[in-house]
Amino acid sequence: MLSSGLNKILLGGLALATTGSCTWWTPPATAACKAIDFALPRGRVNYPDSPAYAKENTYWSSRQTDNIAPACFVTPYNAFEVATTVTVLRGLNTQFSVKGGGHTAFAGGSNSDGGVTIDLMYLTALNVADDRKTVSIGAGNRWINVSEALDTQGLVVVGGRVADVGVSGLILGGGISYFSGMYGWACDNVRNYEVVTASGKIVNASPIKNKDLYWALRGGGGSNFGIVTRFDVAAYEQPGGNIWHNSLIIPGAANASAIAAYQNLTVNGMPADNKAHSYMVLTHMDMLGGYAVISDLFHADLPNTADGVDESVPGVFEPFESLPTIMKTKSIVNVSTLSRSINIPYGSRQTWWDTTVKATDPSLFTDIVPLWQAHVEKLQAAANGSAVTPYLAFQAIPLNVLKAMEANGGNALGLKQSDGPLMIVQLTAQWADSALDDLMEKSSEEVIGKINNLAKSRGLSHGFVYANYAGSRQSVFESYGAANHAKLKQIAQKWDPKGVLQKLWKGYFKL
Ligand SMILES: Cc1cc2nc3c(=O)[nH]c(=O)nc-3n(C[C@H](O)[C@H](O)[C@H](O)COP(=O)(O)OP(=O)(O)OC[C@H]3O[C@@H](n4cnc5c(N)ncnc54)[C@H](O)[C@@H]3O)c2cc1C
Structure with a gap:
């Protein structure tokens, strides 16, 4: 398939440009689109103004599509077609990006303005x-x-x-x-x-x-x-794909006790019961009466119940029972139903930023709250009535998770048991007015800086930046530690000695 595709390109008269030796001329991305179109079966390449292009140029965060237009979308059907596409892009020195599920919050994270975007939507085996x-x-x-x-x-x-x-x-x-x-x-x-x-x-x-x-x-x-x-x-x-879930909405005024319960769960509860999982999110929404805390508790052990409704609570989550709540919803649900119920709809502008701190002192987390609230008030004042929904999320990395990460030779993230337990502190917001984009980015970056300084002043800093929650200006790979960063660069150099991906695949975190 690959060689027949390349033959077609050669027949198309683009041999010079696709040899890879031609560095003196970079054709426009449309030439790459045409070459790929020629090399792949019909219909794989879609151009602006076609319905298929409009469908592909749909991303979760509208910042990824606002004023961003690839010369074409390429939709390969298998690995060979992906390989052919990469070969042409490399040969024609064409900037590109790749769309998986398209959930990166920032502009250009997985869409290539003026370049080629490869949408993997048909690789669904x-x-x-x-x-x-x-x-x-x-x-x-x-x-x-x-x-x-x-x-x-x-x-x-x-x-x-x-x-x-x-x-x-x-x-x-x-x-x-x-x-x-x-x-x-x-x-x-x-x-x-x-x-x-x-x-x-x-x-x-x-x-x-x-x-x-x-x-x-x-x-x-x-x-x-x-x-x-x-x-x-x-x-x-996991029988039926089912898990136990309790979703609590707690009034914002009770955030100190909610945060203390979550910190205790991170340090003591989850390591003692590795079937437990949880995150905690602070937000400000009129429909919740202003500030509120959303606490989601999950457990992989299922109580014995016939009707799917169960009032028993796994021991590890008992401390949450005494928290005041606006709403409490317990259920036993399969992963599909659960994941659909917490889906976040498309159509807003989004920003995500994060940092990681040591989880050993609850007062660090309660002291982060006023830093975030000052940011929220600044955003709301600037929004002047247009929609803004801010979030501050705590996501635990307890010792049991750090231990499990050591399997299979460990991963590249650079997280060690000896540094734990850890907490990812994540700052996100969704809004409507593009005039707020700069403020959203700047203010989020500032709050992350303040959180890092606060943690440092208390000997609780760590600095890991989780890529999947990171802002476009954050130094993700540096945060994995010098040794892991150097090793990643060395491996990239071995697999891509000419640095093609570093040069042509723009918009996301580079080594
Ligand atoms: C609503 C929501 C819920 C989330 N929930 C979770 C969660 O539960 N747990 C969690 O850890 N994270 C979560 N995240 C973060 C999520 O993991 C990241 O946003 C992730 O990048 C999304 O993947 P994607 O394929 O949809 O994104 P994309 O924007 O398509 O891709 C992200 C990056 O990966 C590159 N890429 C995509 N596909 C490939 C590929 N096949 N090969 C090489 N590179 C590729 C893209 O070019 C881009 O640089 C959530 C995000 C959102 C918006």
Whole structure:
């Protein structure tokens, strides 16, 4: 397939440009679109003003499409077509990006303005191995496709918690899951990656094949090592794909006791019960009466109940029972239903930023709240009545998760048990008016700086920046530690000696 595609390009008279030796002339991206169109079966390349292009140029955050227009979208159907596409882009020196599920918040994160965007939407194969221990997941799947296929089989994978998010970006950056307490992050559970490298070769990376690439892709992925076309991930038995869930909405005034309960869960509760999982989110919404805390508690052990409604609470979550609530919803649900219920709709402008601190002192977290509230008030004043919804999220990395990350030779994230327990502090906002974009970015960056300074002043700083929640200006790979950053660069140099991906694949975190 690859060679026949290249033959077609040669016949098309573009041989000079596709040899890779022609560095003196860079044709416009439209030439690459035409060359790819010529090399792939009909219909794979879509141009502006076509309905297919409009469908592909749809992203979760409207900042990824506002005033951003690729010369074309390429929609390969298999790894060979991805390889052909990469070969042409490399040969024609054309800037590109790759869209998995398109959930990056910032402009250009997975869409290439004026370049070529490869949309993996048709790589949706999904196969459970006969021994039920592995699931092969095409890189264009969303998590809802995975959970819908697995729930009915009584299997789960360590994957995304929200329906529409892409499998690819989430796994390549790390991947926090309902099941991370037992098995680590999503990247720790990949058994094999099928990857198209910068040279257009299709290779596999696993603990026995191309071990260096396998290590690098576990946290260092997403635009530095190649386009992953398939993830083979570990599957685990979970009857009906069901989990226990309790969602609490707590009045903002009670945030100190809610945060103390979450910090205690992080340091003591979750390491003692690795089937527990949780996050806590502070927000300001008129419909909740202003400031409020949303606390979601999950447990992989199911109480014995016939009607799916259960009033019992796993012991690890008992301390949350005494918190005042505006609303409390307990349920036993399968992963698909749960992930759909917390889906965040498309159509807003979005920003995400994060940092990581040590989790050992609850007062650090309660003292972060006024820093965030000052930011919220600034945003609301500037919004002048237009829609703004701010969030401050705490996401634990307890010791049991850090331990699980050590499996299979460890990942590239640079998180050590000796540094833990840790807490990711995540700052996000969604808004409507593009005039607020600069303020949103600047103010979020400032608050992250203030949180880091506060943590440092108390000897509680860590500095890990989780790629999947990071702002476009954050130094993700530097935060993995000098040794891991250097190792990632060295592996990238081996697999892409001419730095093609560093140069042509723009818009996301580079080494
Ligand atoms: C509503 C929502 C819920 C979320 N929930 C979670 C969660 O539960 N746990 C968690 O850990 N994170 C979560 N995240 C963060 C999420 O993991 C990241 O936003 C992730 O990048 C999304 O992946 P994507 O494929 O949709 O994004 P994209 O924007 O398509 O891709 C992200 C990056 O990866 C690159 N890329 C995409 N596909 C490939 C590929 N196949 N090979 C190589 N590079 C590729 C893209 O070019 C881009 O640089 C959530 C995000 C949102 C918006």
